[in-house]
Amino acid sequence: MACVATLISNPAAPSLDADAVERAQRALPSAQTPVWLNPAIAADIPFTGAAENTQTDAKRALTEYVRTALGGAPIDVLLQDASGRRKRLFLADMDSTMIGQECIDELADYIGVKREVAAITERAMRGEIEFAPALRERVALLKGLPASLADKVIAERIRLTPGARTLVATVRKNGVFTCLVTGGFTLFTQRVAAMIGFHENRANTLVVDAGGRLTGEVTEPIFGREAKLATLIELRRRLGIAPEATLVAGDGANDIAMIEAAGLGVAYHAKPNVAKAAAARVDHGDLTALLYAQGYRREEFVTEGAPQAGA
The missing domain is CATH 3.40.50.1000 (HAD superfamily/HAD-like)
Incomplete structure (x- = not known):
């Protein structure tokens, strides 16, 4: 199933860099090339998730896994289906x-x-x-x-x-x-x-x-x-x-x-x-x-x- 992870930092203190995006990519299943929505502030990472990853509990678990991969950086992580955003x-x-x-x-x-x-x-x-x-x-x-x-x-x-x-x-x-x-x-x-x-x-x-x-x-x-x-x-x-x-x-x-x-x-x-x-x-x-x-x-x-x- 086509999914997307959106990484977002505070526009007042931009902190999203290529290294953070790469770490998030490694934590996601079948991650694809990132799409920058706003350099240093927000990026989408398309990935292919199993159907169960669209369920709330599994989505929360994967979100926390990505947050952990980011090492406590002040970056928000939102996971959802790619369609209907x-x-x-x-x-x-x-x-x-x-x-x-x-x-x-x-x-x-x-x-x-x-x-x-x-x-x-x-x-x-x-x-x-x-x-x-x-x-x-x-x-x-x-x-x-x-x-x-x-x-x-x-x-x-x-x-x-x-x-x-x-x-x-x-x-x-x-x-x-x-x-x-x-x-x-x-x-x-x-x-x-x-x-x-x-x-x-x-x-x-x-x-x-x-x-x-x-x-x-x-x-x-x-x-x-x-x-x-x-x-x-x-x-x-x-x-x-x-x-x-x-x-x-x-x-x-x-x-x-x-x-x-x-x-x-x-x-x-x-x-x-x-x-x-x-x-x-x-x-x-x-x-x-x-x-x-x-x-x-x-x-x-x-x-x-x-x-x-x-x-």
């Missing part, structure tokens, strides 16, 4: 995936409870506590904050993850439908989705009183793990897209279900439990790694548009 539907988490922060933690900082809220966030994202009660607990601590403070957080604290706009602009140019899905809040997602260029966004809604202040409550039902998966299935059916033609990226425990259900589900700089569950992960590259994983060359990237937040 370019996806038609893209769903992504927001906090710590498409942006570098957790919005609720930054909001909490304005009333001096960031440390407490961030600790709960971290435990929830690691899967140590249930997401919904953890969200309610954190939201309760925000009672009395003006909802307009979200604008200040976005302007002063939120920074898009490197490659975010390029990723979405490039796949959209190639006919991909995009949706930002998050256990965060519409106060942020509507703005962030517009900044990056997503078609749609789904999130939780904070309850705001007549005076424009947060009540400490969130509209039920909570948009979490199951809702993210349901959104993937809903959009797939609505658009007539096969499961294998879907791409998902996330970093937290409530992303696992949609990552596992996607044609290419990527744990992006993820918590250990998420990285363990995902068949593919990006630990070193930026979000353009998701383009290289689909076989896009650097010259195919769409980079025009407004600058990223903070740029």
